[in-house]
Amino acid sequence: MTNQVEQAALLLALRESELGWADVTRVVEESGSALTSLDTLLTPEQPTLDHVTVDPADQLDAVVHEIKAWAEEGIRLVTVLDEDYPVQLMMVHQRPPFLTYRGFLDPADQNGVAVVGSRNASSRGLHITREIATMLTQNGITVLSGLAAGVDSAAHRAVLDAGGRTVAVVGTGLRTCYPSANAELHEEIQRTGAVLSQFWPDAGPAKHHFPMRNAVMSGCSVATVVVEAGEHSGTRIQARLALEHGRHVFLLPEVVTGTTWGQDMAARPNTTVLESPDQLLRVLDDLGTDVPDLINF
Incomplete structure (x- = not known):
């Protein structure tokens, strides 16, 4: 340290x-x-x-x-030179030089899974999100998401309700809660998990921040699950980055049938079209989540 x-x-x-x-x-x-x-x-x-x-x-x-x-203020700092910098994130070239966070970091997060999707999710999409997040929690897996409305909020809430650990990777500094409607959720997450940012604490929301946030969320995870997303959804950025990072991507069938990028991605290696939550666990087990030793700087 x-x-x-x-x-x-x-x-x-x-x-x-x-x-x-x-x-x-x-x-x-x-x-x-x-x-x-x-x-x-x-x-x-x-x-x-x-x-x-x-x-x-x-x-x-x-x-x-x-x-x-x-x-x-409860804002902690970790840098690329610190031993508790997220191990999975250290292995991607977009790793930020520092992270700030509220809450606490946990080595078990290196096996975490990101659950992301549309801000305007359907009731079925929200139901599936809760089902997946709850199942991951019950199996001791940290769930990461982006604290946005829709799928992100549903994933975080399901984990908290199930008594598990969730990490919110945000696109603003930690003195800003975006969207403001999630201020209470922001507070709840940091009590048992972490709210993580790569930006200076006073940074507000900016369009270019969110793709950067997606890169960090993908980098911190062993896999990304895309529940719902449109043709031009920002979620597609995380799915693409996850494949670039060598991480597995799970797509719900609706994402494949409803978007051209989902169709293209479904045909690529390291992608699974998810037919049931149980399939997610089976594939994760097959993938294995051992993290290789890293060179100490």
Whole structure:
């Protein structure tokens, strides 16, 4: 586990470096230390708009205090250099350099399954969602979803009602609840699970955030179940990313018959058209969920 100074160094590098996040993450991972990388990523003194130079050491202290302020609000931080960074997510190239979360992380989440679908789900779709989420919970499997209306909310609620663990991967910072109607659900999830974000705590909803959120949700899961989705649904992004990540995708028959992308995806390897919830467990058992040892940075 890195200390707050190392974590602050990574956040400072992300804020101040002219490199993109992926490049900053690469430099930090290669050195194994955000502090060691800081000299590479920052000039000795950063001029402000008022032409006043700011010592990076002072900047680092300010970020340390900011992380402590987050913690006082119940917002925790984990970086790619921390041992408790999600193991499955570490194996995908879209892994974000840091995550913030409310609640707690659990190593068992590495075997979690994402259940996603339409915001405007039908009553049958919501029923199937609850059935799948409850069955996964009863078998000790963490259920991940995106805290959106419709299928996502139904999945989270079913897990909570069944006394299980669910993780919400959100497309905003943790000081924002989107949609606001899910504020109570947001609070309930963090008591026994986690609400996870790759964005700064003050970040609001933005269109480009949600595909990024889908990449993290897929990366954290061993498989993704798509219950309902339209032709242009954002859910198709997660299904595509899951296959790119080498994760299994389960499609409900309605998704296959109702969309061209579902038809195309159903014919691809690593995809199952799900005829019953029990089939989901059988395929998961066949796949196995052992996670290979990773190189320690």
